[in-house]
Amino acid sequence: MTSKFHLAFIFDFAADEWQGPFGTGGSPWDGKFHTEVAVALERACFDFVVVEDKLMVPESYGGSSEAALSQAMIVPKHDPVPLAVAMGLATSQLGIVTTLSTLGYPPFMTARLASTMDNMLGGRYGWNIVTSAEDLAAQNFGLKKLPPRQERYARAEEYVQIVRALFDSWDKDAVVLDREKGIYADHTKVRPINFEGTYFTVRGPLNTVPSPQHRPAFVQAGASPQGREFAARNADSIIAIANGPESMKDFRDDIRDRARKMGRDPDEIKVLFCVTPMLGDTEYDAREKQARMVASPRFIKDILAQMSALTEIDFAQFDVDQPLPHRLETNGEKGTLDMFQQWGSGKTLRELVVDGAGGLVSSVPLVGTPDQVAERMGEVMEQVGGDGFMLTTPLLRMNRRYVAEVTDGLVPALQRRGLTRSTYTPGRTLRENLLEF
Numbered sequence: 001m002t003s004k005f006h007l008a009f010i011f012d013f014a015a016d017e018w019q020g021p022f023g024t025g026g027s028p029w030d031g032k033f034h035t036e037v038a039v040a041l042e043r044a045c046f047d048f049v050v051v052e053d054k055l056m057v058p059e060s061y062g063g064s065s066e067a068a069l070s071q072a073m074i075v076p077k078h079d080p081v082p083l084a085v086a087m088g089l090a091t092s093q094l095g096i097v098t099t100l101s102t103l104g105y106p107p108f109m110t111a112r113l114a115s116t117m118d119n120m121l122g123g124r125y126g127w128n129i130v131t132s133a134e135d136l137a138a139q140n141f142g143l144k145k146l147p148p149r150q151e152r153y154a155r156a157e158e159y160v161q162i163v164r165a166l167f168d169s170w171d172k173d174a175v176v177l178d179r180e181k182g183i184y185a186d187h188t189k190v191r192p193i194n195f196e197g198t199y200f201t202v203r204g205p206l207n208t209v210p211s212p213q214h215r216p217a218f219v220q221a222g223a224s225p226q227g228r229e230f231a232a233r234n235a236d237s238i239i240a241i242a243n244g245p246e247s248m249k250d251f252r253d254d255i256r257d258r259a260r261k262m263g264r265d266p267d268e269i270k271v272l273f274c275v276t277p278m279l280g281d282t283e284y285d286a287r288e289k290q291a292r293m294v295a296s297p298r299f300i301k302d303i304l305a306q307m308s309a310l311t312e313i314d315f316a317q318f319d320v321d322q323p324l325p326h327r328l329e330t331n332g333e334k335g336t337l338d339m340f341q342q343w344g345s346g347k348t349l350r351e352l353v354v355d356g357a358g359g360l361v362s363s364v365p366l367v368g369t370p371d372q373v374a375e376r377m378g379e380v381m382e383q384v385g386g387d388g389f390m391l392t393t394p395l396l397r398m399n400r401r402y403v404a405e406v407t408d409g410l411v412p413a414l415q416r417r418g419l420t421r422s423t424y425t426p427g428r429t430l431r432e433n434l435l436e437f
């Protein structure tokens with residue numbers, strides 16, 4: 001019998017599927033559409049939603065921003081934190097995770113923002129820790145180039161150490177609210193951290209009250225050896241991509257081994273694999289939908305433009321009907337690139353896109369009726385060993401129909417099989433929900 005597994009969802013505060021027949025018009029900028037999605041995810045008992053983020057306008061595909069801007073791909077994108085407030089106030093149990101880059105925010109501001117959010121959301125906030133992966137982003141923060149991965153993660157380790165120390169700069173019981181003695185906070189329970197490291201100097205203490213989780217949940221998506229090491233040390237949940245059940249199992253086992261060696265209980269880390277279910281009333285319907293999507297010339301171009309944005313490699317330079325001329329390397333999102341290029345397979349670029357028909361982040365194909373897909377998800381989790389899935393769409397574009405297929409078709413089918421949560425325990429924090437099974 002498969003034990004329960006966790007569900008999360010990742011989207012960005014960007015245009016919906018604005019050109020499709022079920023899009024919502026392409027202007028979700030008041031946050032209401034995404035908030036409505038968060039409410040639907042809570043109804044389906046998802047553990048959390050992640051708001052992805054990037055800090056640049058891509059110019060890698062064809063050496064121009066045209067592909068990104070004309071198709072609303074990765075950009076325009078609004079800041080995730082105000083959206084997280086709106087989503088948090090419209091829900092009461094769903095975890096809300098926002099991406100904050102260690103490149104863009106000083107650690108004091110991240111700690112302050114995370115503590116404020118966790119207070120406002122009653123212990124449901126999480127931070128998706130990213131180091132950013134683009135020269136174009138680095139150039140928005142005073143750098144000429146993105147530092148090499150090794151250095152980005154060394155800096156991120158120091159950064160997280162500071163953020164943790166800032167949360168601990170207030171004892172849990174520092175706020176006493178003693179009306180008789182006239183004491184709001186006990187100053188002996190609040191101390192500077194006086195941190196001096198290689199990259200940062202931070203005095204502290206934090207100037208917010210301790211939050212319900214004290215340390216909000218940490219989410220991370222490292223794929224390289226450095227990224228995995230960082231995630232195994234720090235994350236409560238890891239966003240992962242892999243190539244089928246065997247590679248999913250290898251990834252999870254690797255993270256758990258690394259965590260064990262660091263003295264952590266591996267069960268404290270929930271590895272959630274990205275999938276992009278394609279659902280239909282019948283299996284034929286679902287397969288037809290998938291075939292229509294991959295046959296569209298726009299889909300091929302959009303996937304390649306997205307790949308260019310994430311890796312800063314110009315995929316417009318390659319013939320789509322030939323194999324890639326050599327193995328590609330990037331200082332950007334290497335895991336995504338390696339999975340995509342399947343080096344040695346001899347496949348043409350078009351075949352690589354069609355192969356990854358679930359998009360760049362699909363760990364295992366899930367095409368069929370809600371019952372078929374639910375059954376398959378259960379089998380895959382059984383093979384992998386746990387912990388759950390991170391649902392999304394091939395190009396991060398959403399419409400209401402897709403959300404309803406997931407929350408009102410797939411999730412009930414999972415729940416009928418006892419595979420996913422069908423209630424929340426009231427009052428639990430995001431981290432407690434993750435640790436429940």
Ligand SMILES: Cc1cc2nc3c(=O)[nH]c(=O)nc-3n(C[C@H](O)[C@H](O)[C@H](O)COP(=O)(O)O)c2cc1C
Pocket residue numbers: 010051052053054099101129130131132133149220221222223224225226227228239240241274332333334335336361
């Ligand atoms: C599903 C998924 C979502 C991600 N979301 C973001 C994001 O919002 N912002 C970002 O800068 N990087 C994001 N990343 C990139 C990761 O943080 C990480 O850099 C990447 O997976 C490569 O791993 P590495 O840093 O160990 O090479 C995401 C990666 C994946 C697989």
